[in-house]
Amino acid sequence: MTHPPFQRPPRFRNWRVFxxxxxxxxxxxxxxxxxxIYTFYLSFTASRMMPSHALVGLTHYIKLFDTRRWNRALINMGILCVTYVIGCLVLGFxxxxxxxxxVRFENTLRTVFLYPQAVSFVVTGLVWQxxxxxxxxxxxxxxN
Structure with a gap:
């Protein structure tokens, strides 16, 4: 029994769609x-509500990282992210x-965890209606 020679699959099956x-x-x-890129550029300007193209350099960033509230917010965000990800992984596992x-009450557990997903679709539909x-x-x- 002979095997056909190796052929590469076509890269794009339907090139017209691509x-x-x-x-x-x-x-x-x-x-x-x-x-x-434009937002990153604006972060180096003196923009407030409306874009201003007067460059101020790293002034905003230096001021931001010197703020205690910003540093505390970064720490809190890091703690939240780590605990949330670990908690989700552990609970999901x-x-x-x-x-x-x-386990016992498997159907009850399934209902408790899947009911909010179903309800969110119903609520979204009612709000749009x-x-x-x-x-x-x-x-x-x-x-009016």
Whole structure:
């Protein structure tokens, strides 16, 4: 029994789709990177509410890192991130292990943890429905 020679799979199965989506990708990446660079540039200017192009250098950053509240906020954020990630990993592992072992009240636990996800979709749908009611929602506010 002979095997066919190794052939590379095509890089793009449908190059027309890739080609047609290229402008959208370029625009999206350009907007994201462009606004990030512009915001970084503005951080070195004397801008307040409206952009100002008078450069002040690192003055804002020096002032920011000398503030006790900023340093405390960074420490608090670090503590929150570490404890939240570790807590989520531990709790998720314990729940997965418990569900894998078929513990008592498995259906109750599943309901308790999955119910908020289902309710959020229902609440979002109801809010959008209320917003779109012609007599009460956005339409009524705009028309008046």
């Amino acid at each position: 080609l047609s989506l290229t402008p959208v990708r370029v625009i999206a990446i350009g907007l994201f990177v462009g606004t990030a 314990l729940l997965a292990a418990a569900w894998d072992r078929k 209320w917003l779109m009611i012609p007599a009460l929602g956005i339409q009524n506010t705009v028309q």
